[in-house]
Amino acid sequence: MTAEEKEKIRELRLKGMGYKGIAGLLGLSRDSVRGFCKRNGLDGDSCVVALNVEEKVKRNLLCACCEKPIKQKEQGRTRRFCSEECRRKWWRENQSERNKSDDATYQYTCPHCGKEFSVYGNKKRKYCSHSCYIKDRFWRDDNGV
Numbered sequence: 001m002t003a004e005e006k007e008k009i010r011e012l013r014l015k016g017m018g019y020k021g022i023a024g025l026l027g028l029s030r031d032s033v034r035g036f037c038k039r040n041g042l043d044g045d046s047c048v049v050a051l052n053v054e055e056k057v058k059r060n061l062l063c064a065c066c067e068k069p070i071k072q073k074e075q076g077r078t079r080r081f082c083s084e085e086c087r088r089k090w091w092r093e094n095q096s097e098r099n100k101s102d103d104a105t106y107q108y109t110c111p112h113c114g115k116e117f118s119v120y121g122n123k124k125r126k127y128c129s130h131s132c133y134i135k136d137r138f139w140r141d142d143n144g145v
Contacts, residue, residue, distance in 0.1 A: 001032065009033055010067070013042045041069070065090040112136035 005026055012022045019037065023030040037043045060078045063070055065086035070079050081087040091097075104121045110128040112135055117128040127133040 001028070001036065006036060009036055010040065010042065013037055014067075 005028065008026060009022055012025070017025075019030050019034045022028075023033045026033070034043070060070060060072065060080050062068065063082040063086050064080050066082060068082045070082050072078055081090060100120060106119050106123060106125070107116065108119065108125060108128075109116055110126075110132050112127060112132040115128050119125045127136065
């Protein structure tokens with residue numbers, strides 16, 4: 001069984017499809033599909049499987065991005081993702097999930113170029129970019145121009 005077939009079985013099973021349906025669609029035997037599902041925690045009633053996976057993701061037992069099992073450490077913060085790649089991919093795709101408050105957004109004017117800019121979460125920001133900082137700090141004349 002290829003990795004592509006395994007991913008397709010996982011996807012179809014989470015949508016609520018039965019072993020026989022998946023086997024017929026992919027051209028595999030019902031028992032090989034059932035065996036894969038048992039080994040990967042996708043066995044049981046197909047309607048319940050979809051609900052169980054959602055619940056496991058909520059409890060941080062499965063990765064929120066790829067739904068692979070996560071091995072939690074005994075101490076420290078609970079992991080939500082199986083890898084750094086999954087974490088970055090998930091946050092890139094789910095920008096709306098961020099809890100940005102309006103209290104932490106600050107409006108400033110750059111002292112070098114005069115451009116208005118807003119910053120989230122940094123009260124001490126002074127310049128709109130690193131290049132403006134460098135130009136203002138190191139490229140001006142001795143009399144401040």
